[in-house]
Amino acid sequence: MIMTPEQDINYARIEQAILFLEKNFQHQPELSQIAEEVHLSPFHFQRLFTEWAGISPKRFLQYLTVDYLKKKLTESKNLIEAAESAGLSSQSRVYDLFTTLEAVTPIEYKQQGAGIRIEYGIHSTQFGEALIGVTERGVCWLSFIATDENAQHQVEQMKAHWNNSVFHQDQLLTGAFIEKIFKRPSPAGRGDESVQKGDNAAAGEGRIHLYVKGTNFQIKVWDALLKLPMGAVTTYQEIAGKIENPNALQAVGSAVGANHIAYLIPCHRVIRKDGVLGEYRWNSTRKKSIIGWEMAAAESNK
Numbered sequence: 001m002i003m004t005p006e007q008d009i010n011y012a013r014i015e016q017a018i019l020f021l022e023k024n025f026q027h028q029p030e031l032s033q034i035a036e037e038v039h040l041s042p043f044h045f046q047r048l049f050t051e052w053a054g055i056s057p058k059r060f061l062q063y064l065t066v067d068y069l070k071k072k073l074t075e076s077k078n079l080i081e082a083a084e085s086a087g088l089s090s091q092s093r094v095y096d097l098f099t100t101l102e103a104v105t106p107i108e109y110k111q112q113g114a115g116i117r118i119e120y121g122i123h124s125t126q127f128g129e130a131l132i133g134v135t136e137r138g139v140c141w142l143s144f145i146a147t148d149e150n151a152q153h154q155v156e157q158m159k160a161h162w163n164n165s166v167f168h169q170d171q172l173l174t175g176a177f178i179e180k181i182f183k184r185p186s187p188a189g190r191g192d193e194s195v196q197k198g199d200n201a202a203a204g205e206g207r208i209h210l211y212v213k214g215t216n217f218q219i220k221v222w223d224a225l226l227k228l229p230m231g232a233v234t235t236y237q238e239i240a241g242k243i244e245n246p247n248a249l250q251a252v253g254s255a256v257g258a259n260h261i262a263y264l265i266p267c268h269r270v271i272r273k274d275g276v277l278g279e280y281r282w283n284s285t286r287k288k289s290i291i292g293w294e295m296a297a298a299e300s301n302k
Contacts, residue, residue: 009126013038014052015128015285017045018292021061031057040276052126054296063295064288072295073275077230083232099226101210101294102137103219113162113213116140116241120158120167121174122151125182126293127286130262132174132181133152133167134156138209139177142261144282161260181208181264184297210261217248221255228269231298233291235273257281263290 017024018190020037021029034057035045049057062068104113124143131154133141141158145151159167212222224242228234240252259267261279268287272278280287 007126010048010130011126017057018285018288021057025061031039053293054300060292063292069271070275072233075235099208101208101223101226104213112241116154116165118162118165118167119170119173121169121171121177123175127289132177134174134177135211138211138274139261140211142264144286146264146283152209192258210264217251218255218258220253222265225265225267228266235275236270
């Protein structure tokens with residue numbers, strides 16, 4: 001799958017359609033009304049949305065209703081527990097890409113990225129334009145760029161996070177990572193995911209390594225997020241319980257918000273216990289887009 005600038009245009013239309021449906025869902029707008037909102041014919045809009053999500057716009061929005069998400073919270077908890085009891089990664093049920101996570105050492109943390117070379121690139125994805133940073137030890141940055149944002153602003157944020165590193169733009173190298181990360185899941189070739197130390201290969205077959213910088217608490221939270229299967233959602237309370245710190249809800253929320261590797265460390269799958277999706281570092285509508293897209297992909301792979 002080759003990512004193209006057209007995907008950014010298409011995602012902007014998808015985002016606009018989701019916002020329109022959210023505001024008008026109770027009126028059950030016709031396909032022609034939704035298509036008119038994004039300046040497409042009904043035929044082309046239906047084809048665009050179905051190609052992107054695999055389901056109709058109205059079905060997609062049903063995934064994001066409070067009642068449906070409350071039901072998914074219960075199902076997700078059971079799915080994670082079942083996968084863990086079987087000694088399997090929950091993600092492996094529906095996704096053939098798996099990730100390993102490695103943190104900087106205490107000495108490296110103090111050095112703030114000194115001696116690290118980071119290759120970066122800006123690419124189109126099905127969720128809009130994204131910035132990715134890659135070291136020889138794995139992906140160290142992934143963020144989405146807002147439609148009205150200068151991409152350089154995200155680059156500066158990455159440089160501030162890894163402030164003593166050496167940066168070089170390499171679209172070809174990072175493009176290979178983007179293609180692997182954002183390919184549509186398939187039921188074949190299922191993998192596994194775990195925390196793994198000391199593996200220096202940045203990308204093996206079907207594998208993405210993550211290289212992160214954070215406090216011990218943040219890394220525990222990010223590791224817990226990696227256990228969430230695609231198409232599942234969880235709560236801050238569940239994450240706090242998973243890391244055996246059930247009273248640390250505010251700290252868990254801060255750690256989720258501090259995640260600097262979007263999508264791969266799936267902080268978008270954390271919602272409020274009342275079924276409300278809540279905010280997202282890279283735009284709440286993008287969070288809805290990713291969750292709905294993943295739920296549709298998970299359903300199609302059952």
